[in-house]
Amino acid sequence: MSRRGVPLRKSLLVRLLIASALIAVCSVAATAWLAVETTTRALREEQVQVLADDMDVLARLSGYAATHGDWKGVERTVRALSAKTGRRIALTTVDRTLVADSAPRGTSLPQRASATVDPLRTDTYTERGAQRSGIDPRVVGPYRLTAAERVKLDALARARQRCFARMGVETVINRTPSGRPTVDDVDATIAAGYVPEECADGKLNTPTPTEETALTALARRARACLKRQGLSGGPPMYIGVDVTDSSLGTRYVLTKFLKEGDSVGAREAQACADSARRAQLDPYVAPVAELFLGGGDSIAPRFDVSPANKAKVVGAAALVLAVTVAVTTLVATRLVRPLRALTAAAQQPPEQHVRVPVTTRDETGILAEAFNELAERRERLEAQRKAMVSDIAHELRSPLTNIRGWLEVTRDGVVDPDPALLGSLHEEALVLQRVIDDLQDLADADAGTLRLHREPVRCDELLVQVAAAHRVAFDAAGVTLSTTVEGAPWVDADPVRMRQAVGNLVSNALRHTPADGTVILAARREGEDVVLEVTDTGTGISADDLPHVFDRFWRAEKSRSRRTGGSGLGLPIVRHLLAAHGGTVGVASEQGAGSVFTLRLRGTPAPKGD
Secondary structure: OOOOOHHHOOOOHHHHHHHHHHHHHHHHHHHHHHHHHHHHHHHHHHHHHHHHHHHHHHHHHHHHHHHHHOOOHHHHHHHHHHHHOOOOEEOOOOOEEEEEEEEOOOOOOOOOEEEEEOOOOOEEEEEOEEEOOOOOOOHHHHOOHHHHHHHHHHHHHHHHHHHHOOEEEOEEEEEEOOOOOOEEOOOOOOOOOOOOHHHOOOOOOOOOOHHHHHHHHHHHHHHHHHHOOOOOOOEEEEEOEEOOOOOOOOOEEEOOOOOOOHHHHHHHHHHHHHHHHHHHHHHHOOEEEEEEOOOOOOOOOOOOOOOOHHHHHHHHHHHHHHEEEEEEEEHHHHEEEEEEEEHHHOOOHHOOOOOOOOOOHHHHHHHHHHHHHHHHHHHHHHHHHHHHHHHHHHHHHHHHHEEEEEHHEEEEEEEOOOHHHHHHHHHHHHHHHHHHHHHHHHHHHOOOOOOOOOOOEHHHHHHHHHHHHHHHHHHOOOEEEEEEOOOOOEEEEEEHHHHHHHHHHHHHHOOOOOOOEEEEEEEEOOOEEEEEEEEEEEEEEEOOOOOHOOOOOOOOOOOOOOHHHHHOOOOHHHHHHHHHHOOOOEEEEEEEEEEEEEEEEEEOOOOOOO
């Protein structure tokens, strides 16, 4: 592979930097936008909430002043409102004498009051609507009904409610601050103040003695003002008295006999009436007070996108971007360095088997370890390949040399082609054929093309067949061969391949067992598995050689010839055949005491009829 440099646009470091920069820019932009939107919305909501809280505080304190003749005891109300709103609330007289304060004693007051608490001159919005007269509807003073008057009016209200019900109108009884009941339409389907003729007895709206007394006193107070306005030529008249109105429970118009359309006189008469009402109610309300809320009555925005703030936002974004790029550069450099080392090692010639240093314990370090393990496996495989080629050449050279030698001397007339010579040549050809067949079996196993023709196989019959095939060779070598089977275990296997596997083990045991030795073939069931064992009393295998017994062309004694030591392919073939059957092969051995080779396969029930 040519060692060309990576283009800058494809560099991992550059791509990481670009990705990090884009992420940082998008994050900063999204965060800034979200902060502005959230802050703006929060400020708007806070302003609305603060204004609502201010109105509620003013309404609560105005209600207190409307129902009390002084400010004694207001401290508890002030502290409760402060705890509810989370703001400082202070009340002072007009000359700044402290009445009540939720802040610790000695805390200075703001320079300007937030509002003036005066129930006789207020424009607050109450639950009954805006008060156009400027008098808090909760100020009732002399218009408060006695208990007996309330009982009488409640009976009249219930009678009118029943009358409305007979007319098909659902109503509800409400009560004004003075204690007077009113009958109101639930669905607001009829005109305000409209009463059906059957229900209009006039009793409910007739002023009570208490209200008559207060109205008479009010008329006397208004008479002087009317005279000054030149509107009173005689006693003032009550026109359109409505004691159910929300303004003190009484609404009146004091005027002379005005000409129709004389709006100027009507306005002046109303002014005199309002002035008289305030003078009449003044003894019943608390004195005028100044209300201080928090730091003042204005709410300064906490976030202002001014040039200075914009510069701060841009500076913060630049700082975040710079830190992101710096951190990404550092991390990317550490990531790229081992990758470059891996690339350089991979580009080296295969015969060098270069390793890379493992400097980290992260994914890159794990990759480096895997690369080193791959290099080691490649080195081992290369060594095995070279040894395999050498062994194959050796295995084929010996019989081919013999065949060639005998053919040459026969061609030259040195020896005659008698039956003994032909038999020797035939034996050498069989050796070649066995080596080639073994190599073909290994090649098929490696390629996954080893074909199996499975059928139920009885293990005792399998061992008897293998023993019969090797009986002559064992008798010639003076080695005893026996079989032992526990029960009648069956396996689902290819009988030809299983005989080949067990036969290879038997041949291997014969080669390593001296005369008068013993080789035992055994079969038994262990749970769901069937175990086949080949036990010999031969020379055994050393502990150092045990891990290599199933390697190709491996021999415990390197000096053995092909005829005495085998080709070194029998045990690898056994391993591949058992793997193809889904089984395993293992060995246990002690040098000088023999070996035990164990084949383990999944058992199968005996066929019906056997």
